[in-house]
Amino acid sequence: MRRAFTPTLLSASDERIRRLEDEISELRDLVVGLAPTNFRSLLRSYYLCKTREDTYGWKDDLAEKIIEAADVLPQQQSSYFSPRAYCPLCGFGSMSPHEEGFSLPEGLRRHLVGWGGRTHQCQIMVVAERSARDYWNREFAQTDAEEARRKAERKAERLATETLFRTTPYDSDAPELLDDRYRSARSKEDLKWAEDRLEQLGFQALKRERVISYILEDDNCVVYADPRTEGQITFRVFKKPIPKRKPNRFSITSSFSLQDRWKSDLKGKFLTRLNEVIAR
């Protein structure tokens, strides 16, 4: 006899989690509902974001609109002139007993966006932001996953075709792309300039297939240069003997850098720093 089809039942703990999630969502709605009427739809405007990119400026734009709508306090006789206002969402003002409200616009903005930590952030904004993030994570789950996959594919393609940089002696440290570790990587011409500078310092450029490393060594240590970022070259110093396998605790002695703008007595500056690092 064939068994009748039964839908998958939620376990008791799944059921409990779902109930708690519903309750959190209701409580968040309740908190946002405590804001004055004219701000409620603004606080729920995260629904209007249609792409992940739309979400990036949402909080700042929201803070801006709230600041514009804040009621400026009448000027106090005792205080020098600087417009101030209480938070129109939660009614809070500065923590200082001598001040009313927040300075406009910066003090109120900091309270709204949570500048300098969450401690003094507007709790209604905190809740609105959490609702927004949950909503966006659900809404954009598929496009986020697609974007992550595309990114991984692009990276795999670049790793298979571009010049890679090795900046440690350990095989287990995979060679990296020009812009892997740094926000502003050097241009091709700039990299050539840095390579010339390394040559002046006595570094050898060792290239195996597409993997390049810049090395200077003596009997006691080996120095790996990393010229990938704009404005400076970083040097990592490793004590000899270099173990075949990377130790659990990174055996890098230390690192230092030389700024591109330094022109005079470069070799002297390099050796001073290298010797300081070795002496340590």
Ligand SMILES: [Zn+2]
């Ligand atoms: Zn507030």
